[in-house]
Amino acid sequence: xxxxxxxxxxxxxCAASCGATVRVLCLLSVVLSLAGCGPKNFINDNxxxxxxxxRLEQKVAELEEQIELHQGEIDSLRAKSAGERAIKxxxxxxxxxxxxxxxxxxxxxxxxxxxxxxxxxLTPLDHQGRLLPVAGRLKIQAVAIQDEAPPALLASRTYxxxxxxxxxxxxxxxxxxxxxxxxxxxxxxxxxxxxxxxxLTEAVTGHVLSTEEIVDIKTQ
Numbered sequence: 604x605x606x607x608x609x610x611x612x613x614x615x616x617c618a619a620s621c622g623a624t625v626r627v628l629c630l631l632s633v634v635l636s637l638a639g640c641g642p643k644n645f646i647n648d649n650x651x652x653x654x655x656x657x658r659l660e661q662k663v664a665e666l667e668e669q670i671e672l673h674q675g676e677i678d679s680l681r682a683k684s685a686g687e688r689a690i691k692x693x694x695x696x697x698x699x700x701x702x703x704x705x706x707x708x709x710x711x712x713x714x715x716x717x718x719x720x721x722x723x724x725l726t727p728l729d730h731q732g733r734l735l736p737v738a739g740r741l742k743i744q745a746v747a748i749q750d751e752a753p754p755a756l757l758a759s760r761t762y763x764x765x766x767x768x769x770x771x772x773x774x775x776x777x778x779x780x781x782x783x784x785x786x787x788x789x790x791x792x793x794x795x796x797x798x799x800x801x802x803l804t805e806a807v808t809g810h811v812l813s814t815e816e817i818v819d820i821k822t823q
Contacts, residue, residue, distance in 0.1 A: 696729035701814040709820040721784040738806040792823040
């Protein structure tokens, strides 16, 4: 008995292929129409989020680079001091990093709706993450960073060693140095945040450490 071989149906295959293509086009049409139905400020919000994420990524990269550099300096200092210690196996604290606490931020002292002061709570830490009171000179700066414009220095202050010592506090908010920086009376209303940078030169070794934080401010 001779068996009939199935015949190739080019029209049917073409129809099936066209049907699949039509379904894909319809699906894309629906997706595109839905994308166009969202609120108009959705793209702007996304742009702001991407910009903020980019700034955070840049800050993380800078901090990681600083950590590597500081770790090398710490290892060098520890190796240098190892031969000078009475107890060689001891591990004395070494200044390793600076941090701003969560309570840091801008302050509106005169209650006029505009921030006029930055109050930052600075904590020096040793290589084991413990508070380490230090002596030295501190410089604090507030810089405005806007799109398509170079960074603009809004304010700067240097705490000499005596002033820095006087800034040390021990209270309910913890142990820290309270660092204050006056903001200018007139700031561009387009500026809604500043990058605050603190740079400390340690008195004994000359070791230099810095930290940065983005702080929201009210300008109008």
